[in-house]
Amino acid sequence: xxxxxxxxxxxxxxxxxxxxxxxxxxxxxxxxxxxxxxxxxxxxxxxxxxxxxxxxxxxxxxxxxxxxxxxxxxxxxxxxxxxxxxxxxxxxxxxxxxxxxxxxxxxxxxxxxxxxxxxxxxxxxxxxxxxxxxxxxxxxxxxxxxxxxxxxxxxxxxxxxxxxxxxxxxxxxxxxxxxxxxxxxxxxxxxxxxxxxxxxxxxxxxxxxxxxxxxxxxxxxxxxxxxxxxxxxxxx
Amino acid sequence: xxxxxxxxxxxxxxxxxxxxxxxxxxxxxxxxxxxxxxxxxxxxxxxxxxxxxxxxxxxxxxxxxxxxxxxxxxxxxxxxxxxxxxxxxxxxxxxxxxxxxxxxxxxxxxxxxxxxxxxxxxxxxxxxxxxxxxxxxxxxxxxxxxxxxxxxxxxxxxxxxxxxxxxxxxxxxxxxxxxxxxxxxxxxxxxxxxxxxxxxxxxxxxxxxxxxxxxxxxxxxxxxxxxxxxxxxxxx
Numbered sequence: 001x002x003x004x005x006x007x008x009x010x011x012x013x014x015x016x017x018x019x020x021x022x023x024x025x026x027x028x029x030x031x032x033x034x035x036x037x038x039x040x041x042x043x044x045x046x047x048x049x050x051x052x053x054x055x056x057x058x059x060x061x062x063x064x065x066x067x068x069x070x071x072x073x074x075x076x077x078x079x080x081x082x083x084x085x086x087x088x089x090x091x092x093x094x095x096x097x098x099x100x101x102x103x104x105x106x107x108x109x110x111x112x113x114x115x116x117x118x119x120x121x122x123x124x125x126x127x128x129x130x131x132x133x134x135x136x137x138x139x140x141x142x143x144x145x146x147x148x149x150x151x152x153x154x155x156x157x158x159x160x161x162x163x164x165x166x167x168x169x170x171x172x173x174x175x176x177x178x179x180x181x182x183x184x185x186x187x188x189x190x191x192x193x194x195x196x197x198x199x200x201x202x203x204x205x206x207x208x209x210x211x212x213x214x215x216x217x218x219x220x221x222x223x224x225x226x227x228x229x230x231x232x233x234x235x236x
Numbered sequence: 237x238x239x240x241x242x243x244x245x246x247x248x249x250x251x252x253x254x255x256x257x258x259x260x261x262x263x264x265x266x267x268x269x270x271x272x273x274x275x276x277x278x279x280x281x282x283x284x285x286x287x288x289x290x291x292x293x294x295x296x297x298x299x300x301x302x303x304x305x306x307x308x309x310x311x312x313x314x315x316x317x318x319x320x321x322x323x324x325x326x327x328x329x330x331x332x333x334x335x336x337x338x339x340x341x342x343x344x345x346x347x348x349x350x351x352x353x354x355x356x357x358x359x360x361x362x363x364x365x366x367x368x369x370x371x372x373x374x375x376x377x378x379x380x381x382x383x384x385x386x387x388x389x390x391x392x393x394x395x396x397x398x399x400x401x402x403x404x405x406x407x408x409x410x411x412x413x414x415x416x417x418x419x420x421x422x423x424x425x426x427x428x429x430x431x432x433x434x435x436x437x438x439x440x441x442x443x444x445x446x447x448x449x450x451x452x453x454x455x456x457x458x459x460x461x462x463x464x465x466x467x468x469x470x471x472x
Contacts, residue, residue, distance in 0.1 A: 017446070021421075094331070105448065158336055183257045223312075
């Protein structure tokens with residue numbers, strides 16, 4: 001398989017979102033140019049992005065919305081269950097736990113963690129909030145019960161995000177979704193040399209969701225309404 | 237100015253975030269290769285992205301963290317005040333209003349809106365939640381008071397997001413940050429032909445922040461740990 005640009009993965013997610021919107025509107029057929037217009041890219045880009053993963057649709061006939069949606073769900077691994085713990089159950093963690101649609105995709109919250117005494121034991125979506133000190137044992141117990149924790153969501157204040165991520169990785173969680181507005185560093189906090197990458201971080205995948213990133217991009221585009229922007233990048 | 241890829245704008249936001257992290261760690265100097273490693277791109281890409289906006293740093297000497305940060309803040313328009321209204325003050329809207337760091341960048345919440353009777357008048361960050369029916373008058377009054385509403389954040393459930401965005405645009409708000417997991421369509425809901433773009437949407441800028449997008453990307457990367465991904469895209 002050819003190298004796949006990370007931006008193509010982000011666009012696949014956008015196409016899937018568009019297909020869901022079409023499905024909700026009971027629109028049954030689409031085309032690369034229709035998808036392109038809705039996603040703000042070129043039709044060529046849509047066809048190229050999809051071609052990384054197989055042959056979808058019929059030349060000249062476009063795509064059947066439910067079929068293409070099902071294929072993208074499969075490509076993205078959203079037809080399988082993902083067990084998730086959330087670290088940080090303040091407003092943000094609670095908003096995440098209650099965000100509509102996550103359960104459509106079999107993201108399954110199995111544990112909620114925080115350190116605030118007033119949150120301990122509180123029930124959110126049928127789970128009781130637990131103390132961070134119990135995270136490692138919890139993840140180990142889940143693994144023994146064949147309910148391996150696949151992802152940890154970091155929803156703590158920025159100054160605690162690195163430690164929260166480290167605790168997840170130390171507990172054996174291999175996928176981190178970081179909601180805090182900092183760039184996580186795969187470094188052990190215990191090492192004096194900040195440049196050392198901790199072994200426990202090898203193979204860990206970190207993705208970032210940043211509220212402020214969206215605000216900043218929006219500020220830029222409002223400030224530069226006449227700037228020519230493009231969705232394709234030149235070759236290096 | 238050359239065409240600027242939208243992905244470059246997203247990367248600028250990432251570089252800024254890295255510079256903030258470095259500043260917090262009291263690291264005063266960085267280089268394109270250091271920024272590149274932390275952002276997961278090539279040093280060439282960093283230099284190219286920055287070159288769209290001017291000359292920063294000294295050849296062979298790298299960058300001074302606070303200076304480069306200040307330049308990126310200026311490029312992104314974050315040195316000016318942005319007046320924001322939030323539509324949807326459930327858990328998500330409240331999490332956004334309380335998200336740490338927004339006020340660092342002079343994003344200033346001036347109005348909070350919802351339709352739920354139990355939320356009316358409730359105070360969040362010093363503002364009382366208002367009814368959506370008053371949005372248009374509120375935006376008009378702000379404009380007369382020289383406090384033009386620059387951005388509207390859509391934080392309502394997915395099935396209400398299109399209407400909320402339409403209400404913002406009808407009220408004259410020109411920048412929309414959409415937190416709902418749907419693709420907003422710049423179409424007037426009142427027109428029978430769904431393909432008509434409403435005039436009121438011309439020039440409106442929509443950016444999306446999607447919790448689920450991050451989860452989906454993470455699922456893909458966990459599912460494909462050995463896939464070769466790249467941060468650069470081939471030319472079309």
